[in-house]
Amino acid sequence: MINIAIDGPAGAGKSTISRKAAASLGYIYIDTGALYRTVGLVALRAGVEPSDPQAVAALLTDDLSVELRFVQGEQRMFLNGEDVSAAIRTPEASLAASAVSAVPAVRAYLFDLQKKLAHENNCIMDGRDIGTVVLPDAKVKIFLTASPEARARRRYDELIEKGMDVKFEDVLSDMIRRDYNDSHRAIAPLKPAQDAILLDTSGNTLEQSVALVIETIRANL
């Protein structure tokens, strides 16, 4: 199977670019952030503090079912049989995902699931540690980034479009803080694999970034 790893910080456009590139290449797109979000939701629903490693680890029993399914080609997440694809997109679920993703037992729990998906499918898998930890033998590894200002600008525009009252400076400082946390955590910190190709999307339109990613993958297959 052909596996492509795309990693990078929040707001670099990873998921949109990966989805479009996968559709164009005829691969499936796997969003691994959704797995961490689902475990975050497990903690929230259980009333457990998502940053408490022991309490979160205790939730990962044999009775728990976290499943990724493709419905009409789109990835959906199922928690104990319930479709939670929308529920994992709330701000609370984002925060919980970030907290549980630093718990070693959670990363171990999701590792096998990610390996199995990559083993069975030609795919583009996006995340933070795909090229470094999950698929160290991926055929092509891309580290997609953009300046904090460019990423904060995209996030700010999205929030304004949703009618939210936010200040650009706050979105930017939030982005810088999250980058720091993600790249300094003890387990699977965000960093490019040694053999990753670094692509900066700062000055690009979405279409330009998609074309650049497809071109990079084709040139390195």
Ligand code: DC
């Ligand atoms: O990509 P996202 O924002 O949906 O990811 C949600 C959280 O999960 C984010 O805080 C980073 C974490 N994550 C991770 O640690 N490793 C991955 N492979 C994917 C996401």
